[in-house]
Every structure is written in C-alpha cells, then in structure tokens.
Amino acid sequence: AQKITQTQPGMFVQEKEAVTLDCTYDTSDQSYGLFWYKQPSSGEMIFLIYQGSYDEQNATEGRYSLNFQKARKSANLVISASQLGDSAMYFCAMREGQGSGYSTLTFGKGTMLLVSP
C-alpha cells in the first residue's frame, strides 16, 4: 500500500484565491511527522511546513497551513491568497518515528499547482 497518497495530479487556481492540496497517509506508528515540500520548475526542493502526529493544533507558516485530520489520516496543505510564484509541484512526505533510528522521508507523487492571473 502507498504510504503517501496525493490524488490530485494537477490543480488550477486563480491568483489571490485559496487552494487545498490533498494528502492522505498510511502508517501504524504512533509517532510520525508530515511535511510539505515545494518544487518549482528550477528543480530545488523547498521545505514549507511540518505537522507532528501529537500536535493538537494545525501547523501554520505564513500563507501555508496544514489541515491535519488524524482520524482520517489526512494532512492537506492550504495555501491562502495564491500568488503566481506558487506555481510549482507540491510533495507531501512522511517521516515515521519508530523502528530504526534514522528513518527517511517517504514522498507522495506530487500535485502540480498552476496559478493563473
């Protein structure tokens, strides 16, 4: 089974509108972290936001917020007031906290976001 599922291959949004990028995850660990990364066309991977499994409040970083629904195992990224520079591929990723001491990030397939004027 996929550990991270991003069901939206592409999303379109108009500038200044909000957009939600979906992410569901699968883990049997109690301790885990969920991350969102942005990959512009230039290729670099930019860390955006993190949510821990024990965090009771949804994470926020500027225009980014994470809608964390633990029972549903979802960690959707919400971008408010979209800007043209938000056009990029967005990856959801998970890091599980148990088992070996140095576990890795598992990525979803990504969602391509296009922001139009």
Next chain:
Amino acid sequence: EPEVTQTPSHQVTQMGQEVILRCVPISNHLYFYWYRQILGQKVEFLVSFYNNEISEKSEIFDDQFSVERPDGSNFTLKIRSTKLEDSAMYFCASSERSALTYNSPLHFGNGTRLTVT
C-alpha cells in the same frame, strides 16, 4: 539562511563511466541523505548516513553506489558504472536531528541532474 549546496548542477556522462556527485550539508547538521527523482516521477530515498556510516539504504542503493564523507564538510555519492536508468535528479539533504525527533525537517540542495548517454 544556511543551505545545502550541490555540485555540479548538471552532469553528463557516458554509460559505464564513474561519476561523483558532491554535496556540502548545512554545517551543524549531523544526518545526511541522498534521494533521487527520475524525470516526472516521485522522489525516492537512496541512503542515509550518520556518524561516518550508512544508517539506512533502499533497494535502489546497490553495489554500484557508495557514499563517503571524505572531510568535515563534503558528502559524496559515487556511482561506479553508470547505466542509462541512472539518469535522474539527485538530491542531497541534511537534517539537524535524527528521526527519533521526527519533526526535524530534511533540507534539500538544489540537486544535480545526471544524464547518462
């Protein structure tokens, strides 16, 4: 803000040749990683490295791959005899803490695009 730097940004090599991809992680980080992304596909874990040894590796990381931290700042990925299917973007990443503190994000470099002809 400190960043992970990777060189070269683009490497073209002939099948069967050896390549070395170089990375300088963030200076106070202790955990280092290589990931790769074949064009249009998701980011895949290759290997993690801590305390001068490999801590985890994926099934992709076979005998043709090796990693080294030759001095206090560089972290390298060597591919001994490249194949066409090794063509991908290779990302180096580092994190400050281990997955036991699973909220430590991985900070990625800008990647090296490897093209094997």
